[in-house]
Amino acid sequence: MVYGVLRLINFAHGDIFMFGAFTAYYLMVKWQLPIYLVFMITMAVTAVLGFLIEKIAYKPLRSAPKISLLITAVGVSLFLEYFLSLNSLFTPNYIAFPRPFEVFGYDYSLFTVTNIQFIIFSVTGFSLFLLYLLVYKTKYGKAMRAVSHDQEMASLMGIHVDGIISFTFIVGTALAGLGGILYGFAYPQINVFMGIMPGIKSFIAAVLGGIGLIHGAVIGGILIGMSEVYVSAFLSSTLRDGVIFIILLVVLLLKPSGIFGKKREKV
Amino acid sequence: MRALQVTGLRKSFGGINAVSNLSFSVDEFETVGIIGPNGAGKTTVFNLITGLYQLDAGSIFYFGQDTKHIAPFRLAHLGISRTFQNLRLFNNLTVSNNIVAPILSHEGYGLWSAIFQTRDYVRLEKAAEKRAKTLLDFFQLSDKEMYSANNLPYGEQRKLELARALSLKPRLLLVDEPGAGMNPREIKDLVRIIRQIKESFRLTIVLIEHQMGLVMNVSDRVVVMDFGQKIAEGHPDEIKKNRKVIEAYLGEEFVC
Amino acid sequence: MTFFLGARRLLICTAIVYLVLKGLFLSGMVTAYIQQIILLSFIVILTSLGLNLIYGYTGQFSLGHAAFYGIGAYTSAYLCTFFKIDGVLPFIPVLFFGGVAAGLVGYLIGLPILRLRDDFLAIATLGFGILIRVLLDNSDRFIDVLGGPRGFVGITRITNLELTLFTLAFLILITKNLIFSKYGLFWECIKEDELASMVFGIDTTKMKLIAFSYGCFLAGVAGALYAHLYTFLHPSNFDFLKSIDFLIIVIVGGMGSITGTIYAGLIWVGFIEGLRIILPDRMLELRWVIIPLFLIIVMMWRPYGLIARKESKLLGIDRSL
Numbered sequence: 001m002v003y004g005v006l007r008l009i010n011f012a013h014g015d016i017f018m019f020g021a022f023t024a025y026y027l028m029v030k031w032q033l034p035i036y037l038v039f040m041i042t043m044a045v046t047a048v049l050g051f052l053i054e055k056i057a058y059k060p061l062r063s064a065p066k067i068s069l070l071i072t073a074v075g076v077s078l079f080l081e082y083f084l085s086l087n088s089l090f091t092p093n094y095i096a097f098p099r100p101f102e103v104f105g106y107d108y109s110l111f112t113v114t115n116i117q118f119i120i121f122s123v124t125g126f127s128l129f130l131l132y133l134l135v136y137k138t139k140y141g142k143a144m145r146a147v148s149h150d151q152e153m154a155s156l157m158g159i160h161v162d163g164i165i166s167f168t169f170i171v172g173t174a175l176a177g178l179g180g181i182l183y184g185f186a187y188p189q190i191n192v193f194m195g196i197m198p199g200i201k202s203f204i205a206a207v208l209g210g211i212g213l214i215h216g217a218v219i220g221g222i223l224i225g226m227s228e229v230y231v232s233a234f235l236s237s238t239l240r241d242g243v244i245f246i247i248l249l250v251v252l253l254l255k256p257s258g259i260f261g262k263k264r265e266k267v
Numbered sequence: 268m269r270a271l272q273v274t275g276l277r278k279s280f281g282g283i284n285a286v287s288n289l290s291f292s293v294d295e296f297e298t299v300g301i302i303g304p305n306g307a308g309k310t311t312v313f314n315l316i317t318g319l320y321q322l323d324a325g326s327i328f329y330f331g332q333d334t335k336h337i338a339p340f341r342l343a344h345l346g347i348s349r350t351f352q353n354l355r356l357f358n359n360l361t362v363s364n365n366i367v368a369p370i371l372s373h374e375g376y377g378l379w380s381a382i383f384q385t386r387d388y389v390r391l392e393k394a395a396e397k398r399a400k401t402l403l404d405f406f407q408l409s410d411k412e413m414y415s416a417n418n419l420p421y422g423e424q425r426k427l428e429l430a431r432a433l434s435l436k437p438r439l440l441l442v443d444e445p446g447a448g449m450n451p452r453e454i455k456d457l458v459r460i461i462r463q464i465k466e467s468f469r470l471t472i473v474l475i476e477h478q479m480g481l482v483m484n485v486s487d488r489v490v491v492m493d494f495g496q497k498i499a500e501g502h503p504d505e506i507k508k509n510r511k512v513i514e515a516y517l518g519e520e521f522v523c
Numbered sequence: 524m525t526f527f528l529g530a531r532r533l534l535i536c537t538a539i540v541y542l543v544l545k546g547l548f549l550s551g552m553v554t555a556y557i558q559q560i561i562l563l564s565f566i567v568i569l570t571s572l573g574l575n576l577i578y579g580y581t582g583q584f585s586l587g588h589a590a591f592y593g594i595g596a597y598t599s600a601y602l603c604t605f606f607k608i609d610g611v612l613p614f615i616p617v618l619f620f621g622g623v624a625a626g627l628v629g630y631l632i633g634l635p636i637l638r639l640r641d642d643f644l645a646i647a648t649l650g651f652g653i654l655i656r657v658l659l660d661n662s663d664r665f666i667d668v669l670g671g672p673r674g675f676v677g678i679t680r681i682t683n684l685e686l687t688l689f690t691l692a693f694l695i696l697i698t699k700n701l702i703f704s705k706y707g708l709f710w711e712c713i714k715e716d717e718l719a720s721m722v723f724g725i726d727t728t729k730m731k732l733i734a735f736s737y738g739c740f741l742a743g744v745a746g747a748l749y750a751h752l753y754t755f756l757h758p759s760n761f762d763f764l765k766s767i768d769f770l771i772i773v774i775v776g777g778m779g780s781i782t783g784t785i786y787a788g789l790i791w792v793g794f795i796e797g798l799r800i801i802l803p804d805r806m807l808e809l810r811w812v813i814i815p816l817f818l819i820i821v822m823m824w825r826p827y828g829l830i831a832r833k834e835s836k837l838l839g840i841d842r843s844l
Contacts, residue, residue, distance in 0.1 A: 003642075007642070008642070009642045009645065009646060057819055060823055061822065061823060064822070066641050066642065067578075067582075067584055067641065068822045069822075070584065070641070070642065070645055071770070071774065071818060071822050072818070072819050072822045072823070074586075074767060074815075074818070075815040075816070075818035075819040075822065076815070076819065077815075078764075078767070078811065078814070078815035078818075079812060079815040079816055079819070082808070082811040082812045082815065083812050085808070086808055086809070086812065087808060196763075200646070200649065200650070200653070203646060204646070204650070207643075207646075236661070238657065238660060238661050239657060239661065241653055241654075241656075241657050242653070242654045242657040242658065244650065244653070245650035245651060245653055245654040246654075248646065248647065248650050249635065249636075249647065249650070252635075252636075252639055252643060252647060253635050256639070256643070317722055319718070319721075319722070338721070338726075339721040339722050340720075340721050340722075340723075340724050340725055340726050340727070343721075343722060343723055343724035344724055348722075348723075349722060351719070355716050355718065355719040356716075356719075357711070357712050357715040357716060357719065357720075358715060358716075359711075359715060360708075360711060360712065360715065364708060364711075367708065368705075368708050368709065368712050368720075368723065368725065369723040369724050369725075371705040371708065371709075372705075372709065372723065372724035372725045372726075373724055375705050376704075376705070378701075378706070378733070380704075381700060381701055381704035381705065381706055382697050382700050382701060382704075383526050383700070384525040384526040384529060384700055384704075385526075388525070388704065389525055392704075392705075431723065434723075435723065435724055
């Protein structure tokens with residue numbers, strides 16, 4: 001979404017995801033808050049964080065060369081990582097992520113589903129459904145799509161472009177925060193550098209499915225997840241991250257607009 | 268063999284037909300003007316001829332050679348050159364380098380010569396500089412040759428754009444709206460420059476222009492486009508009186 | 524003839540620097556650690572020079588430069604271990620070969636990648652960097668001595684002042700000549716407006732590939748020098764963070780300025796190592812919090828770089844003609 005609207009790869013996206021996980025950790029461990037509050041507050045926190053980053057770091061550079069923006073994004077990413085890794089804060093170590101509920105599995109003859117997987121699946125599905133409604137069925141969504149097509153034209157049509165960009169960031173980063181919590185439940189060891197790979201992979205998933213398309217991101221994400229699992233199982237888990245790059249390269253060369261995307265002429 | 272033979276050209280973007288079924292030809296040393304309302308597809312035609320867009324259907328023949336699938340830089344070396352409506356100068360380069368670069372792309376030397384600064388390097392660099400200076404002299408820009416291109420006043424940037432187009436010794440020159448935003452006096456000046464170019468550099472010119480004064484004074488023939496199609500073609504005088512042309516530009520009410 | 528005339532100043536500068544440093548090193552006034560740092564700064568300058576060509580001159584955003592640095596390092600280390608080379612003279616072809624290996628990989632990767640737009644190119648190079656990192660981590664599966672996650676140990680120490688400084692000076696000379704030739708001009712045109720460059724006769728694909736391959740070649744040579752200076756290689760030395768290091772030097776030094784890269788390289792290494800000496804252990808971790816902030820501020824204030832936009836006549840980096 002952010003890329004669609006700003007044409008900027010937000011390198012810090014993975015780190016906001018990480019920030020969400022750590023916020024949730026803090027809320028659950030230090031303040032002992034109930035789950036539903038944790039979800040709500042974390043998403044609010046990451047939304048605000050996204051808003052601030054956009055306003056402070058990205059907006060002033062909107063007319064600067066693209067590359068400056070990319071480097072700034074890298075700077076934000078590194079800052080978030082290393083700031084949280086300070087020994088006075090969370091340290092660079094792995095921290096155990098609490099699971100405030102019992103884990104159990106439902107056994108079917110062919111496979112087992114744990115309640116965690118079920119939660120992740122349903123929360124994700126529901127969120128994506130809401131997102132789909134937002135982007136395709138509301139006025140705001142329409143404005144977002146307009147801005148992503150042609151920023152200048154959208155502003156001439158009376159759309160408050162800055163507001164829409166901020167709104168997109170808020171929604172995008174809130175989702176990242178949500179992702180962080182779910183990830184923490186699934187793999188209960190969190191670490192300040194945990195966001196780097198998911199951030200890159202999420203971008204690759206979006207490219208694979210077609211930038212700017214929700215169903216594209218979903219399909220892309222599933223494809224990448226499956227490939228990783230199969231490579232881990234049949235080849236080696238350490239080669240997992242290498243697969244990502246091969247997939248990316250293949251996509252960018254064969255169909256840069258992605259599985260569902262449309263071709264765009266240059267000039 | 269014609270300088271340019273365009274047949275059945277079609278190009279669409281998404282659902283929009285920018286150019287459909289366009290055919291026209293240009294003889295060597297002719298000057299042909301292409302006119303038409305905004306959005307008629309004129310610049311698209313230029314982009315197709317210079318290889319920046321791939322055509323959906325039809326063909327473009329340049330001195331008998333099919334230009335399909337030939338890379339833009341090769342077309343430039345074959346002698347097709349152009350100016351851009353919105354100017355695409357190499358802004359942070361010097362005025363001189365804007366001209367030297369295309370020259371060296373055509374008459375250059377290899378890596379070895381560059382690294383070890385052989386006699387070839389020295390000779391060709393000096394030759395390029397000299398030819399650039401001659402070209403700049405023609406446009407009265409040589410006293411500004413060390414200026415950064417974006418520091419020139421607009422009118423001179425326009426001239427530099429033309430000078431650069433001529434640096435590759437083109438046989439076919441495509442000029443895209445050279446008169447845009449100019450006042451009548453500047454237009455007269457431009458007409459003079461174009462006539463001088465025709466005399467000094469023996470080449471074929473295709474000109475896109477809105478300003479009737481410019482087109483009619485400079486063209487041997489005029490092609491009129493609207494909505495991606497050719498609606499009329501002929502001598503400037505005929506075109507001025509053509510019903511369809513007047514309708515396209517001014518609307519039905521003005522056809523008397 | 525022009526070649527030697529043009530190289531005069533640079534050679535004199537190099538000679539002076541050499542004499543001063545050699546004197547310092549021999550006199551014992553400078554510890555072995557500092558000597559190593561000085562050599563490291565030359566190595567870093569060389570690598571950043573390569574990146575400057577790719578990014579500063581031609582405008583291709585590469586986030587995986589450290590990968591090529593690593594390819595040069597591992598290739599050279601392996602060849603020396605395999606052929607049991609330990610003298611400076613027999614090392615020179617290996618040094619060259621390390622660079623060629625990196626340049627070749629750069630060329631092969633560049634072929635498909637360089638036609639991508641800015642941000643996609645950034646991700647692709649980032650991904651490539653990760654791929655190389657993964658391969659290095661698994662390197663012991665293919666060739667045991669490469670060490671994989673344990674690291675490559677026991678590399679012979681060959682790099683010294685002469686080798687480093689003279690290689691750097693020689694490559695600066697070649698780079699400078701390239702930049703002041705039609706190639707440098709074309710690279711600048713491409714950075715300014717790639718489309719217009721194509722229309723006016725420049726084979727942009729070929730030019731981008733040359734810049735990229737050569738930039739990777741420089742990184743490879745630097746990597747080889749590094750391997751035989753520190754005698755130990757670990758995949759974590761060649762990750763994304765390292766690529767950022769080089770990028771920072773290029774940006775701080777000024778895009779497209781050789782002189783800027785030289786100064787920035789010296790300052791940067793001095794800064795990093797200086798911090799290590801000055802800061803008490805507790806505060807050391809603040810380095811990587813301060814650096815990204817610094818990066819962000821530089822981008823906002825001077826997007827094209829801090830130090831230099833023009834080359835230095837003093838160092839002899841100027842046109843011969």
